[in-house]
Amino acid sequence: MTAGNDVGSAVESAIGDGGLIVVSNRQPYSHGYGEGGDGDGTGDENGSERTITVDRPAGGLTAGLDPVLQRTAGTWVAWGDGEADHEVTNEDGEVRMPPENEAYTLKRVWLDEETVEEYYYGYSNRVLWPLCHGGVWKTEFAERHWQRYRQVNETFAESVVERADPDSLIWFQDYHFSLAPRFVREAAPDPFLMHFWHITWPAWDTFRACPQHRALLAGLLGNDLLGFHTERYCANFLDCVANAFEDAFVDREDGRVNYEGHTTAVQAFPLGVDAAAIAEASTAVGPDFFEGFGREHGIAPGTRIALGVDRLDYTKGIVERLNALERLFETHEDWRGRLTYVQKASESRSLIPEYQNLQTEVRESIERLDERFGTEEWTPVVYLDQFLPSEELYGLYRAADVMLVSAVRDGMNLVAKEFVAAQVDEPGERDREQGAEREGIERGVGREPPGVLVLSDQTGAYEELGEHALTINPYDTEGFADAIAAALSMPADERRERMATLREQVTTNDLDAWMARVFGAADELRATRERNTADGA
Ligand code: F6P
Numbered sequence: 001m002t003a004g005n006d007v008g009s010a011v012e013s014a015i016g017d018g019g020l021i022v023v024s025n026r027q028p029y030s031h032g033y034g035e036g037g038d039g040d041g042t043g044d045e046n047g048s049e050r051t052i053t054v055d056r057p058a059g060g061l062t063a064g065l066d067p068v069l070q071r072t073a074g075t076w077v078a079w080g081d082g083e084a085d086h087e088v089t090n091e092d093g094e095v096r097m098p099p100e101n102e103a104y105t106l107k108r109v110w111l112d113e114e115t116v117e118e119y120y121y122g123y124s125n126r127v128l129w130p131l132c133h134g135g136v137w138k139t140e141f142a143e144r145h146w147q148r149y150r151q152v153n154e155t156f157a158e159s160v161v162e163r164a165d166p167d168s169l170i171w172f173q174d175y176h177f178s179l180a181p182r183f184v185r186e187a188a189p190d191p192f193l194m195h196f197w198h199i200t201w202p203a204w205d206t207f208r209a210c211p212q213h214r215a216l217l218a219g220l221l222g223n224d225l226l227g228f229h230t231e232r233y234c235a236n237f238l239d240c241v242a243n244a245f246e247d248a249f250v251d252r253e254d255g256r257v258n259y260e261g262h263t264t265a266v267q268a269f270p271l272g273v274d275a276a277a278i279a280e281a282s283t284a285v286g287p288d289f290f291e292g293f294g295r296e297h298g299i300a301p302g303t304r305i306a307l308g309v310d311r312l313d314y315t316k317g318i319v320e321r322l323n324a325l326e327r328l329f330e331t332h333e334d335w336r337g338r339l340t341y342v343q344k345a346s347e348s349r350s351l352i353p354e355y356q357n358l359q360t361e362v363r364e365s366i367e368r369l370d371e372r373f374g375t376e377e378w379t380p381v382v383y384l385d386q387f388l389p390s391e392e393l394y395g396l397y398r399a400a401d402v403m404l405v406s407a408v409r410d411g412m413n414l415v416a417k418e419f420v421a422a423q424v425d426e427p428g429e430r431d432r433e434q435g436a437e438r439e440g441i442e443r444g445v446g447r448e449p450p451g452v453l454v455l456s457d458q459t460g461a462y463e464e465l466g467e468h469a470l471t472i473n474p475y476d477t478e479g480f481a482d483a484i485a486a487a488l489s490m491p492a493d494e495r496r497e498r499m500a501t502l503r504e505q506v507t508t509n510d511l512d513a514w515m516a517r518v519f520g521a522a523d524e525l526r527a528t529r530e531r532n533t534a535d536g537a
Contacts, residue, residue: 018167030082080108118148157183182222
């Protein structure tokens with residue numbers, strides 16, 4: 001990461017002597033059972049016991065925060081959802097992590113099945129998720145889900161309060177914990193509380209549809225610092241507060257709210273990716289992998305590759321993308337037989353009917369496309385739902401000619417940034433001479449680098465990358481299809497120019513830079529608070 005030293009000093013300065021406590025729904029490490037035995041501690045019929053395995057953070061924010069926690073010997077509070085999690089924790093649900101150097105404490109909060117159903121699948125993902133993404137008609141309000149969400153927030157808040165010092169810095173992540181900051185503040189007024197909201201914040205007209213909108217806002221206003229990905233989400237949040245509470249003082253200019261005697265700073269921090277790690281991983285697989293990949297999936301050498309990588313979520317615009325590809329093959333017939341779309345998908349939140357329907361719809365759309373256009377020699381769409389090691393995934397990013405990011409609403413969309421980070425190939429002189437005509441680079445799939453990012457204007461990433469990507473409206477099937485065609489035939493010089501600017505943006509504003517900005521803001525606010533206290537303000 002580029003800003004390593006900056007982030008180190010920003011973190012240390014912001015945390016001071018009090019320690020860092022991170023609160024998130026997902027845990028950084030989970031324990032499961034390996035092969036053999038039955039895991040009940042009594043051994044199987046051969047007398048051998050199952051081994052316990054550790055799942056590690058694969059990437060993203062969790063992987064980025066892990067070294068920060070290690071460096072600062074902090075505490076991470078999260079839902080213990082691993083099958084073998086209980087086996088390795090003490091009576092308080094704590095275990096030292098990571099296993100090899102035990103640098104910080106992971107406090108696991110146990111949630112039974114009914115609680116998960118109501119707090120996670122219920123309120124978090126059937127109310128807050130669709131609401132914040134602007135899909136009010138997809139929300140399902142149930143009083144028991146709300147009550148359980150409240151209760152889980154209380155439980156997490158108690159775990160935090162038990163471990164906090166007056167000068168601790170407590171960092172909540174995401175929409176699962178809207179109420180916890182207020183609960184913590186009521187029990188422990190001194191620690192510095194900050195929160196990062198990882199998804200979109202909607203406009204007041206949408207947000208006010210939620211019966212609990214005031215409680216949610218009041219909960220978040222327990223924080224000292226509240227972060228969103230973009231200025232637009234900050235403005236939406238401030239607007240919601242101004243509309244919901246007549247007695248709140250809202251400073252839109254400075255991004256501040258004073259509510260019930262407490263001030264919350266509201267600021268934009270666009271999340272970045274660990275660009276250096278992605279670049280390194282993307283070069284770890286070579287020609288053998290791509291040849292094997294092409295053979296396995298029936299992709300002939302020289303075939304152009306369009307790629308989509310998504311959690312199977314209705315916000316990601318996967319069906320809209322498949323519709324655009326269908327339109328492309330209808331209206332730009334010359335791409336038939338020459339372009340394969342690879343869809344990497346990961347199953348998600350499958351207990352929710354809306355997500356099951358999406359899974360069916362995606363499969364049906366792919367079958368339709370393949371049946372309609374596929375031939376003996378050519379498969380239009382390849383669907384991958386298996387786990388891919390990060391080297392293979394980022395290798396595919398690197399080889400792709402076009403990356404299709406078509407979310408219908410997305411707080412940020414890190415896939416767009418990961419694609420840019422993986423576009424490491426600098427074309428050589430020979431490539432320049434042969435320009436875009438040269439197909440089938442030695443990797444076996446794809447063509448001359450760099451690839452082109454096709455990006456939805458409904459994502460947070462659009463604010464930073466929109467100008468140099470090819471932007472689309474995911475609902476405009478015709479325009480989207482034309483944009484894919486334009487990306488595929490874009491001259492090499494233009495591709496290079498666009499990608500150079502995108503890479504500058506993504507590598508400069510990487511995950512470390514983001515962390516340095518968040519902790520830098522916390523540090524400044526803490527210093528102001530201390531000065532005010534000293535002055536008796
Ligand atoms: O985008 C919000 C988010 O919470 C991400 O931080 C996370 O990667 C994703 O949703 C996955 O959701 P879940 O934890 O429900 O599987």
